[in-house]
Amino acid sequence: MLSFGFTTDGANKLSILHMACRFSTLKGPTQKTTTMAMATHLLRNGSTFWLRRSRPSTLARCLHLTGCLDKKVAFNLSDIGEGIREVTVKEWFVKVGDTVEQFDNLCEVQSDKASVTITSRYDGKITRIFHSIDELALVGKPLLEFEVADEEGDEETSSSSSSSESDVESVKTAAAAAAEATMDPATGGRLITPATPAVRRLAKEHKLDLAQVPPTGKNGRVLKGDILEYLGQVPAGTNVPHPSMQVGKQVAPAAPPIPKPADRVEVLKGVRKSMLKSMSESLKIPHFAYSDEIDMSNLMKFRAQLQPAAQEQGVPKLTFMPFCIKAASIALAKYPIINSSLDLASESLIYKGAHNISVAIDTPQGLVVPNIKNCQAKNIIQIARDLNGLVERGRTGSLTPSDFADGTFSLSNIGVVGGTYTHPCIMAPQVAIGAMGRTKPVPRFNDKDEVIKAYIMSVSWSADHRVIDGVTMASFSNVWKQHLEQPALFLLH
Numbered sequence: 346m347l348s349f350g351f352t353t354d355g356a357n358k359l360s361i362l363h364m365a366c367r368f369s370t371l372k373g374p375t376q377k378t379t380t381m382a383m384a385t386h387l388l389r390n391g392s393t394f395w396l397r398r399s400r401p402s403t404l405a406r407c408l409h410l411t412g413c414l415d416k417k418v419a420f421n422l423s424d425i426g427e428g429i430r431e432v433t434v435k436e437w438f439v440k441v442g443d444t445v446e447q448f449d450n451l452c453e454v455q456s457d458k459a460s461v462t463i464t465s466r467y468d469g470k471i472t473r474i475f476h477s478i479d480e481l482a483l484v485g486k487p488l489l490e491f492e493v494a495d496e497e498g499d500e501e502t503s504s505s506s507s508s509s510e511s512d513v514e515s516v517k518t519a520a521a522a523a524a525e526a527t528m529d530p531a532t533g534g535r536l537i538t539p540a541t542p543a544v545r546r547l548a549k550e551h552k553l554d555l556a557q558v559p560p561t562g563k564n565g566r567v568l569k570g571d572i573l574e575y576l577g578q579v580p581a582g583t584n585v586p587h588p589s590m591q592v593g594k595q596v597a598p599a600a601p602p603i604p605k606p607a608d609r610v611e612v613l614k615g616v617r618k619s620m621l622k623s624m625s626e627s628l629k630i631p632h633f634a635y636s637d638e639i640d641m642s643n644l645m646k647f648r649a650q651l652q653p654a655a656q657e658q659g660v661p662k663l664t665f666m667p668f669c670i671k672a673a674s675i676a677l678a679k680y681p682i683i684n685s686s687l688d689l690a691s692e693s694l695i696y697k698g699a700h701n702i703s704v705a706i707d708t709p710q711g712l713v714v715p716n717i718k719n720c721q722a723k724n725i726i727q728i729a730r731d732l733n734g735l736v737e738r739g740r741t742g743s744l745t746p747s748d749f750a751d752g753t754f755s756l757s758n759i760g761v762v763g764g765t766y767t768h769p770c771i772m773a774p775q776v777a778i779g780a781m782g783r784t785k786p787v788p789r790f791n792d793k794d795e796v797i798k799a800y801i802m803s804v805s806w807s808a809d810h811r812v813i814d815g816v817t818m819a820s821f822s823n824v825w826k827q828h829l830e831q832p833a834l835f836l837l838h
Contacts, residue, residue, distance in 0.1 A: 417472060417490055417491065417492050417493075418467060418469070418490070418491045418492075418493050419487040419489075419490050419491075420451075420465070420466065420467065420487065420488050420489040420490065420491055421485055421486060421487055421488065422454075422463070422482050422483065422484050422485065422486060422487075422488050423484070423485075424484050424485075425454075425456065425461050425484070429456045429484065430483065430484050431456075431481050431482065431483050431484065432454035432455060432456045432461070432481070432482050432484075433454065433455045433456075433479060433480070433481055433482070434452055434453075434454055434476045434477070434478055434479065434480055434481075434482055435452075435453045435454060435455045435460065435478065435479070436452060436453045436478065437451070437452045437474065437478065438450045438451060438452060438453070439451055439452070439471055439474075439489075440471070440474070441471055441472065441473060441474055442470065442471065443470070443471050444469070444470045444471075445465045445467075445468070445469070445470075445471065446465065446468050447464075447465055447466060447467065447468055448464050448465065448546055448549075449464060449465045450462055450463075450464055450465075451463045451464060451465050451488070451489065452488070454482060463488065464546070465491075467491045467493055468493070469491040469492050469493040470491065470492045471489055471490070471491060471492075472490045472491065472492050473489065473490035474488075474489055474490075475487050475488055475489065475490070476488065538555040538556050538558075538560070538565075538567055539560075539562070539564065539565055539566040539567065540555055540566060540567040540568075541566075543569065544567055544568065544569050544572065547569060547572050548567075548572055551572070551576060553572065553575070553576075555567050557575075558571050558572055558575045559571060559575070561584040561586040568584065570583060570584040571584055615710055615711070616708075616710045616711035616712070616713060617711055620711070620712070623772055623773070624770060626773040627770040627771055627772065627773060628770075629773075630771050630773060630809050630811070631809065631810045631811055632768070632770070632771060632807045632808070632809070632810065633807065633808045633809070633810040633813065633814075633815060633818065634768055634805065634806065634807055635805075635806045635807075635808070635815065635818045635819055635822060636766055636803065636804065636805045636806070637803070637804055637822050637826060638801050638802070638803050638804075639801070639802045639803075639804060639826050639829050639830060640789070640799050640800070640801060640830050641665070641784050641800045641801065641802050641829065641830075642798075642799050642800045643830060643831065643832055644665065644668060644829050644830070644832045645800055647832035647833075648663055648665070648668070648832075651663055651725075654726075655726055655729065658726050658730075659730055660726060660729045660730060660733065661733075663725075663729055664729070665758075665781075665784070665802075666704070666729075666732060666756075666758055667725045667726075667728040667729040667732060668725060668828075668829060668832065668835070669756060669758075669781060669825075669829065670702050670704070670717065670720055670728050670732070670756060671720065671723075671724070671725050671728055671828075671835065671838070672824075672825045672828040672829055672835075673700075673702060673720075673754065673756060673779065673825055674700045674702065674720040674721050675824065675825075675828055675838055676821045676822075676824040676825045676828075677700050677721075677753075677754060677821075678700075678721060679821075679824055680817060680820060680821045680824075681696050682694070682696070682776075682812065682813060682817065683754065683776065683777045683808070683813060683817070683818075683821055684696065684697050684700060684753050684754055685697060685753075685776055685812070686753070686774035686775060686776065687774060687776060687809065687811065687812055688774075694812065697753040699718065699719050699721070699751070699753065700719065700720040700721040700753060700754065701716045701717070701718050701719070701720070701751050701752050701753045701754075702716055702717050702720050702752070702753070702754050702755070702756060703715065703716040703752035703753075703754065703755040703756070703772065703775075704716065704717065704732060704735065704755075704756055704757075704758075705755070705756075705757035705758070706735060706736055706739045707761075707762075708739040708740055708742070709740070709742070710742060713739055713744060713749075714749070714752070714755060714772065715735045715738075715739070715744055715748035715749050716748070716749070716750075716751070716752040716753075717731045717732060717735070718731075718751075725835065735748065752772065752775060753775060754775060754777060754778070755769075755771075755772055755775060755777075755778040755779070756778070756779050756780070756781070757769055757778070757779070757780040757781070758780075758781050759780050759781065759782060759783075760781050760782045760783035760784060760802065763783055764782055764783060765782035765783060765803040766782060766803050766805050767780045767782070767805050768805060768807060769805060769806075769807045770807065771807055771808070771809055776808060776809040776812050776813060777806065777807065777808045777809065777813060777818070777821075778806070778807050779804055779805070779806050779807075779825075780804070780805045780806075781802055781803070781804050782802060782803035782804065782805070783802070783803075784800050784801065784802040785800070785801060786798050786799070786800055786801075787799055787800075787801050789801070802829075804822070804825075804826075806818055806821075806822055
């Protein structure tokens, strides 16, 4: 029996056909035809077959044919995780013809999430680079082509010719893991310390056994910081252990639940019930807002001069409010439409002859808005006395319905509480309201461009835009402002 063993792959098919032809020339036409047919079958199927021929003699010889060893190895881009299937080559650290060793940096690639440095798995010479800078590289496709070192080729020659490149890589990976593995005393099996490839490389550079490094990562994983702390390059205690590593940690007792306060239902009555009705009507009015600033510096001096005379006439403290009310009355006389009311039924305006100016007063029962009657016929001291009387009756709860009736225009002094600008709500059937803010000292320029200390008060107006336009409201505000900034004008009224 004479046998010939053939192992077929892309590199050996030509050798198989060549040897089959040589064998057939020695055995005659019939044997040649048979041998060529078997060789053709062998080439088509790509598997290992044995060609046998019966002879009367005993085994004479046995031939085994293999292809020549190809030293060139393709370096494929491995999966870098997180579902990334393609990356962009940002920089090459090597070029064709360079000789590299394992763990040498080859290139840097950029995904849509991170930048990764690719290192070599082989010792050898680079014979080809498949991608240029800024080109896309696919996971599992070749990045480089290596010509491996001779000693690695000899080792591969002695191994089985059917071993694939992936098998060689698996052996290398297993050997590297075995070098870092320890024996589990409980089970007698291998215990591998969890760590990323970058951490393993760092440990290899410093010739460390990962099993000797105290881990702080999740489930006992050794981190880069653990190695640096073990080497003394960072202070001890820098790395905080993961909660999974803190065995037996005392859990703080849960705080007792805070009791939820009970809700309380209160029926609206009195001032609040009246406010519900008036503000519901106010929201039906299209409001127009206008704001300005008034320099109160001259009025402060003027008020100080009138203070003794006011005390003699029964006004213990003269405030800014009587001046604001009188200035509003003077401006209403010039722009009477602001002292009117709207009759929707007849679609007409009712111009009020009396200036009954309502003033918002804070009382224990809530905010009330009584009015001072006939301000057009009163001076500042008389208005101040009427205002003090309303405030006193409001505090004692002795205000009467007549104090609230027939108001034609409203003013509110929010500056007593605080704040500057606001957006007051019109009290129907009135068509305008004003609110003064807090007076505060601020730097200003005088006529000589010198910085001086000025006392500025802000004012906010709201008007019914169905009746009053912006120009009218601004003109009214300017007259009011003029009398407050030049208080001597009050002497003309």
